[in-house]
Amino acid sequence: MRALALAPAFVSLAIALGLITATAHAADTPRDIKGLYLMTDYPAITVRPGTTSTISLRLQNYGLDPQQYQLSVAGVPSGWTATILGGGQPVAAAMPAPDSSVPLQLRLDVPANAALSQQTLTIKAEGQGNQATNQAASQASLPLVVSLAKELPAKLTVTPQLPSLRGSPKSNFEYTLSIKNDSGRDLTASFAAQAPENFETSFTEAYGTQELSSIPIPAGQSKDIKLKVRPPSTIGAGHFPVTVTVKAEDASAKADLALDIVGEPQLQVAGRDGLLSARAVAAQQSSIPIVVTNSGTAPAENVTLNASAPTGWKVTFEPSTIDRLVPGKDAEVQALVTPSDKSLAGDYMVSVNANSRGESASSQFRITVATSTVWGVVGAGVIGVALLLMLGAVARFGRR
Template identity: 30%
Template sequence: MLEEIVNPRKKLYPSGESCAHAQVRNVRQPAYEKVWLFILLTMAVTVFLFASPIKAWAAGGLEMSTSYPGITAKPGENLSFSVALQNSLGASLNADLSVTSIPDGWEGYFNGGGNQVSRVHVNSGGDGATVTFNVKIPDDVSEGTYPISLQADAGEGIVSAMDLVINVNEAAVGQSSFTSQYPELQGSPSTSFSFNTTLANNGAADQSYSLSAQAPEGWQVQFKPSGETNQVASLNVEAGQSQGIAITVTPAANATAGDYKISCSAASAGETLTTDLTVTITGTYDLSLSTPSGRLSLDAYANKETPVTLSITNNGSADLQNVSLTSSAPDGWNVRFETPTVETLPAGSTQEVTAYITPGSDAITGDYVTSISAGSSETSAKADLRVSVKTHTVWGFVAVIIIIALAGGLVYVFRKYGRR
């Protein structure tokens, strides 16, 4: 009673709790219910997420990639990227391919099996799928860095994207090349010239090159892979690799001395590479000396000049300069030439020159040898002429008359003085 008098608002419940304690208990009970409700909702969401395995795999189940996503190229070049798609979802799928971003004026498309494609079947596991993404860079594009975005979408949130970066440079570091170790060779027309060349594919994709050459008429050009004997008209070079090529050049049989250019080309789908070769024909040097008839004998008289026509022929493939004529004759003889020096004798040509031979005044009847030589700084020729020295007919008559006169005189003497 005293407690009720002192604190008339305090009321005891049958359980012995005061009214204040009962109010506190009533306030705390709804808070506990909210905590348990939050825990139950969290567990439900977790169970729901783990109960949806396809959507959980979707974030990483399809992957699009390429070995070289950033390359350097030049304006007007055609590029090819090998794009691999990996599927780790446990089941094969079909993915739509698209170019989500590409610079204005550029062309880009996917290629597979020799055809342009927009959808690809991707097997599950290690096989996956592979397509080629082709890019055509405009000829008038400015130097700089250009991004391209690609996407593969299999639906239901299964998406993979990939970014490419192309650095356009007029003097692209990755530019392919066709070079020769020794681009200039020289020799005679009968020589087969062999050039060692290297074809380097510095691009991002394998290339097939068609080989050709522009050479003078009648010349032959052959291409052979280094170390092989078979002639080829085309060959494949893997990306980042090079191929040695032996180029054999055979001149025409009638090739004259001079410099000859041979332009060799290796053409692929995106570019044409060239290398220029030079063959210097030094020519062959061959000179012959004779007479127009081929007869190397003549008649002459002592102390009388006798002409003989000589034929000088250049049988080589190179022109001859300053062909000089000289002679060797018996003592007391004289030999002179109408043209002592032929300034130019073209290859394959013949020039006639007259020589004048004068036997010595004391030369008696008989055969003599006079040697004639024609020569330049490169070659020479020699001809031996047999000169038959004759006696004039009048002296023969004189001798006969003298002999007859002597015989007649003897007869007269014998007749007149013989009987005495």
């Protein structure tokens, strides 16, 4: 009984699924279109007297045998010139293959003294026709409405991809700007940048290095350019505006940009009281005070110290790392310098370096080395013994 009760439900579901499948199949079936069509994307246009305009057309064949179609334009006002182009040259006929189209163009030359009015031109394609096709299928026409009007003023827009950038004073800030010509004619756009004092600016191609001051832009199209901004290395942290102005004839546009410059440390290395000289003794450890200063605009973290010294010398620092050095402050460490035991008396150069995450500084210290006093005493003793031996020899042999 339960099976019998469920049977109608399964039947209904199957019928519903069948209807859905049939509907989907019908939706996927292409419409049965057959004939010849003249088409354009813009069947109504506005042109300015004294100019030449080009309108894109296409002759479409849906399911017809290939044949030659004569092309013509009717309703052309006196003084106007209408020319049908194919492949960039004037043509009088076209032959589209079945289920394909032939691209065409209509070039209109309107005299400068033409009255501001509206005209309707008719583009025609006419075939010979045959018994297999009726007269309607062997011809097509396209009405084109042409309105004459004064030229609209030039119009420009400039759009930055990233209007605000962040970096350090050592960074190069690069902005990509898209300039669009919204006019009905080609324009040459010039551009300039207003930046804070001592900021360097330059314009280049979007994908090149050639510097530019202007660029041609066809009507209705856009061009991308790149603005490079380099701040002075001594600039402090802050927010800095940059304004780009684009001009062409009587049109102009502006874009507001910004640089957010973050602080960075700037290290300096010197001796106490600014001295860059010290004294040491060969084979003996000497302590030389080293002062590290942060004259930048951001803290210096984990400042490490190292030295470059003559061969055989030993140089260490105590402490070897400064954990944090805030702007405007300094820290003193001790350089423990031990010249080689083979060092002769004289002046030697030792380079002391401080590094903090890419920021570094160094200074040259002149170390005057003296020989050890122990060796001086030993030398004096040797000389004394030699003198005593010589005096004894003179006294002994002198009496003979």
